[in-house]
Amino acid sequence: MGTVDDRLNRHDLSEEEWQRLLPLLPVNPRQGGRWADHRLVINGVFFRTRTGCPWRDLPEGYGNWKTVYNRHRRWSFDGTWESILDRLRAGCDEAEGEDWTVSVDSTIARAHHHAAGARHEARRRPGKGDRVDHESAKGREGLGRSRGGLTTKIHLAADRRCRPIARLTSAGQRADSPYFTRVMAAIRIPRRGRGRPRRRPGRALADKAYSSRGNRAYLRRHRINGVIPEKRDQQANRLKRGRKGGRPPIFDAARYTERNTVERCINKLKSYRAVAMRFDKRERIYQGTIDVASIRIWLRDPVP
Known part of the structure; x- marks a missing residue:
């Protein structure tokens, strides 16, 4: 039987991971009170992300649960988790050079009933000339309703080492295809030296x-080599039109076998229970939870 301390430390940062993460963390603010110990609070966030426990049920070894929750909430909204993740990914494309390859796919995350009921600002009724965003009105906070209940869809791009490169969230009933260009546009890999971030993979x-x-x-x-198989109905319609249908799109079947990397990346993310099932009411906080799980993946498989 392990001790309580053993159980608390199972999901905590190792010394090597902490030394890699420490330079990326924000410093204490000049004004106001000092933050609680970074390592203790971040370990609490990792514990909750891995186990999916309610914030109030965090073990006492991580301190006040409210402190841990507030830190996660603040860093989710102000983009701190995203900033840390960007710096961990810096230069991850250099080994592959121009042949840098990413894979895109999506996955559904069931939403716990605790994720429903987030407050939203009261909106006035649209006037005659106002533009109505029906998509955001139907999927507030990235929640959609289907026969399976409330769901959120995670749109993901991953590299060849099954590490997340870019992520978006939407209501669960949204189609995959319209989010492809958005996921590709979200790719942003900083340089380890001077220069603009890389936004275009080779494939x-x-x-x-x-x-x-x-x-x-x-x-x-954008001069990106696409490896996407053609649907049967699209192929039939193209052949039906004869010459007007144009040539079939180039498809590299050998390269397509590498697409499983994004599915394996999804499996890694969903090993974190707070990602596999959404407990967060706010979409931005849930995105922060995904980023926390992604940070742990990159800490365990860092850029050389």
């Missing part, structure tokens, strides 16, 4: 759900 892999003229045109416009 992008995706399954048939992403086969559309718009997505292929986006890849051509």
Whole structure:
């Protein structure tokens, strides 16, 4: 039987991971009270992300649960988790050079009933000339309703080492294809030296759900080699039109076998219970939870 301290430390940062993370953390603010110990609080966030326990049920060894929750909430909203993740990913494309390859896919996360009921600002009724955003109105806070209940969809890009490169969230009933260009546009890999972040991989892999003229045109416009199989109905319609249907899109079957990297990345993320099932009411906080799980993945498989 292990001691209580053994159980508390099982999901904590190792000394090597902490030394890698420490230079990336924000310093204490000049005004106001000092923050609680970074390592203790971050270990509490990792524990909750891994186990999915309610914040109030955090073990006492991590201090006041409210302190841990407030730190996670603040860093989710102000982009601190994203900033840390960007710096961990810096230079991850250098080993592959121009052949840097990413894969895109999505996954559904069931939403716990605790995730429902987030307050939103009262909105006035739209006037005659106002533009109404029906998509945001239907999927507030990234929650969608289907026969399976409330769900959130995670749109993800991953590299060849099954590490998350970019992520977006949407209501669970949203289609995959319209989010392909958004995920690709969210890719931003900082340089380890001077220079602009890299935003264009050499190759992008995706399954048939992403086969559309718009997505292929986006890849051509940005000079990215796309490896996306053509749907049967699209192939039949092209053949029916004869010469007017144009040539079939180039498809590299050998390269397509690497697409499983994004599915393996999804499996890594979903090993964190707070990602696999959404408990957070606010979409921004849930995105922060995904980023925390991604940070742990990058700490365990860092850029050389």
